[in-house]
Amino acid sequence: MxxxxxxxxxxPELASNYRSVKEFWRVYKGNRTGMVGLTILIIFILIAIFAxxxxxxxxxxxxxxxxLRPPGWQHIxxxxxxxxxxxxxxxxxxxxxxxxxxxxxxxxxAVGTIIxxxxxxxxxxxxxxLLRFTDFxxxxxxxxxxxxxxxxxxxxxTSVILAIGLVGWTGTARVVMSQTLSVREYTFIEASRAAxxxxxxxxxxxxxxxxxPVVFAQTVLIVAxxxxxxxxxxxxxxxxxxxxxxxQILQFAFTxxxxxTAWWYVVPPGLxxxxxxxxxxLTGYSLDEIxxxxxxxx
Amino acid sequence: xxxxxxxxxxASLVVTIFLVxxxxxxxxxxxxxxxxxLLFRGAGLSANAVRGLSxxxxxDQPLWIQYVIYLRNTLTGNLGLSxxxxxxxxxxIIPALINTAILLSVASVISIVIGILIGMLAAWKxxxxxxxxASATTLVLYSMPTFWLxxxxxxVGVIYFGLPVAGMRxxxxxxxxxxxxxxxxxxxxxxxxxxxxxxxxxxxxLVMKGALLDVFTQDFxxxxxxxxxxxxxxxxxxxxxxxxLPMVALVAxxxxxxxxxxxxxxxVFSWPGMGLLIYRAILARxxxxxxxxxxxxxxxxxxxxxxxxxxxxxxxxxxxxS
Numbered sequence: 001m002x003x004x005x006x007x008x009x010x011x012p013e014l015a016s017n018y019r020s021v022k023e024f025w026r027v028y029k030g031n032r033t034g035m036v037g038l039t040i041l042i043i044f045i046l047i048a049i050f051a052x053x054x055x056x057x058x059x060x061x062x063x064x065x066x067x068l069r070p071p072g073w074q075h076i077x078x079x080x081x082x083x084x085x086x087x088x089x090x091x092x093x094x095x096x097x098x099x100x101x102x103x104x105x106x107x108x109x110a111v112g113t114i115i116x117x118x119x120x121x122x123x124x125x126x127x128x129x130l131l132r133f134t135d136f137x138x139x140x141x142x143x144x145x146x147x148x149x150x151x152x153x154x155x156x157x158t159s160v161i162l163a164i165g166l167v168g169w170t171g172t173a174r175v176v177m178s179q180t181l182s183v184r185e186y187t188f189i190e191a192s193r194a195a196x197x198x199x200x201x202x203x204x205x206x207x208x209x210x211x212x213p214v215v216f217a218q219t220v221l222i223v224a225x226x227x228x229x230x231x232x233x234x235x236x237x238x239x240x241x242x243x244x245x246x247x248q249i250l251q252f253a254f255t256x257x258x259x260x261t262a263w264w265y266v267v268p269p270g271l272x273x274x275x276x277x278x279x280x281x282l283t284g285y286s287l288d289e290i291x292x293x294x295x296x297x298x
Numbered sequence: 299x300x301x302x303x304x305x306x307x308x309a310s311l312v313v314t315i316f317l318v319x320x321x322x323x324x325x326x327x328x329x330x331x332x333x334x335x336l337l338f339r340g341a342g343l344s345a346n347a348v349r350g351l352s353x354x355x356x357x358d359q360p361l362w363i364q365y366v367i368y369l370r371n372t373l374t375g376n377l378g379l380s381x382x383x384x385x386x387x388x389x390x391i392i393p394a395l396i397n398t399a400i401l402l403s404v405a406s407v408i409s410i411v412i413g414i415l416i417g418m419l420a421a422w423k424x425x426x427x428x429x430x431x432a433s434a435t436t437l438v439l440y441s442m443p444t445f446w447l448x449x450x451x452x453x454v455g456v457i458y459f460g461l462p463v464a465g466m467r468x469x470x471x472x473x474x475x476x477x478x479x480x481x482x483x484x485x486x487x488x489x490x491x492x493x494x495x496x497x498x499x500x501x502x503x504l505v506m507k508g509a510l511l512d513v514f515t516q517d518f519x520x521x522x523x524x525x526x527x528x529x530x531x532x533x534x535x536x537x538x539x540x541x542x543l544p545m546v547a548l549v550a551x552x553x554x555x556x557x558x559x560x561x562x563x564x565x566v567f568s569w570p571g572m573g574l575l576i577y578r579a580i581l582a583r584x585x586x587x588x589x590x591x592x593x594x595x596x597x598x599x600x601x602x603x604x605x606x607x608x609x610x611x612x613x614x615x616x617x618x619x620s
Contacts, residue, residue, distance in 0.1 A: 136317060139603060140596050143558030144576065148325065148592045151580055224441070231443045232562060237580050250446060254566070259449055260456050270446035277441040 034286025040279035048095040055088035078264040081256040096245040101227035107165025109219045112172025120180025150238040183210045213291035221284035224277045311604045377590035387590040398571030405494035413502025421510035436500035444497040444559045448566035455489045464568040490567045497559040509541035550606035
């Protein structure tokens with residue numbers, strides 16, 4: 001009976017109504033901002049995948065006597081103070097920045113979803129504790145906590161990923177909690193419980209499928225934040241200096257003192273960060289609009 | 299506004315402060331790496347000195363005794379010594395905190411005023427070119443890392459305007475206590491302020507716009523409009539007054555985010571505040587400074603939130619009664 005209710009159109013606002021990818025795509029295609037974001041995103045993902053083919057040089061290759069050259073035919077983004085090709089570095093940096101962004105946001109999403117779903121489903125002490133726990137993390141200044149975590153874990157890409165993932169889950173937890181709170185009030189949940197279903201069965205079979213689309217939208221938004229934070233943490237010296245990321249290029253530009261003379265050192269990596277973050281944000285907002293009808297009205 | 303409300307918020311404040319103190323303690327002791335390795339890594343100390351310091355920090359004691367010692371030291375304002383300079387961390391933090399407060403408060407006031415004005419206009423002329431432009435600009439500014447914005451402004455400021463790009467004051471050519479000193483400070487503040495304002499203004503625009511749009515749909519607005527009140531009066535007397543309230547809570551809630559922006563801005567422009575202190579501590583692996591700075595910054599945010607909670611019912615009597 002509960003299955004019949006769920007698939008019927010009596011709950012048009014439930015996210016699990018988007019049964020097929022095809023149907024979802026039909027709605028998404030009509031969203032202009034979402035399509036702009038997705039297009040930019042696909043371009044950058046292709047750059048990351050085909051970095052080896054696109055980059056004319058090895059990003060670490062040193063061109064002797066060609067330090068801080070402005071953009072030209074051989075080096076279209078110029079060279080840095082060590083004589084390395086900046087175009088190749090920005091292309092390879094795409095790969096690292098995207099990977100860091102994805103892994104960190106998967107960690108944040110997992111933590112946020114688990115905490116949010118339990119806080120929303122259970123009542124009493126469990127909810128009280130999880131709410132306090134989340135509020136506590138919300139109030140702590142994120143960047144400073146990430147800095148502390150990453151420096152205790154020791155500078156490097158793994159520490160940066162963990163620091164971002166373990167701090168950036170509060171938004172997801174809140175969204176998942178409010179979504180769970182509304183889903184658990186539906187009669188099909190009650191029916192399921194009356195039919196003898198246990199808590200974990202209900203959480204897995206009824207709550208999770210309805211929370212997942214919103215979580216997905218939230219994850220895409222977190223990737224944007226994670227890429228921003230990766231660049232900041234790496235810029236502050238918490239990354240791995242041997243790993244080319246956009247933040248790392250900017251850190252070298254800053255610490256070498258080359259920025260005031262070599263604009264080409266600073267502009268391309270920064271614009272890349274901006275475009276990718278913008279693309280993830282546009283895509284995420286559009287997904288949220290589609291999956292979370294309450295947002296659509298505003 | 300009743301006593302029970304204040305008492306409840308006060309109790310919550312005390313509990314939160316205690317949790318932060320405990321979190322700060324365990325963060326630096328429980329994570330991978332033992333406290334000796336962590337606290338004295340890279341300090342270049344002799345075995346004897348390590349023993350002496352261990353005793354001083356109580357690191358040779360069981361964890362719970364260490365915790366009691368930490369609580370006692372912290373509550374008496376002793377945050378330990380810097381690895382690098384051996385200076386008390388508290389003495390390093392106090393001037394840095396003042397410098398950050400100067401930069402952040404001026405930047406926040408400017409961002410809030412600009413944010414309110416742009417947000418109001420965008421809500422009033424919803425769907426207009428101005429509204430769309432404001433939203434787009436906000437989104438683009440949000441997508442840039444603040445430090446990168448600072449680097450770009452630095453390049454432009456140096457090349458085209460000859461502005462100073464590092465520190466708070468010039469070391470030569472300025473007589474202390476004169477108008478020249480103020481002008482000099484102002485010049486040093488231009489670029490960091492511009493960076494922070496551009497980084498902060500977007501969120502205020504969005505919230506002001508959202509709040510005003512909410513107010514527009516309220517019954518009293520429809521009544522006021524039906525009574526024939528002029529648009530100007532409607533916007534300012536009814537819309538503005540009601541929409542500006544959420545901003546008060548937002549300023550406190552956003553302090554954490556603003557501090558993140560300040561850390562980046564101070565690093566880029568060598569502004570001698572908490573951000574620069576933290577940046578230098580990262581590079582030197584100066585854990586006592588990091589631990590102290592984290593505690594102070596977090597406490598500042600918590601106390602600001604508490605202040606907003608207490609002030610809010612005065613501004614909006616509907617809150618705090620339930």
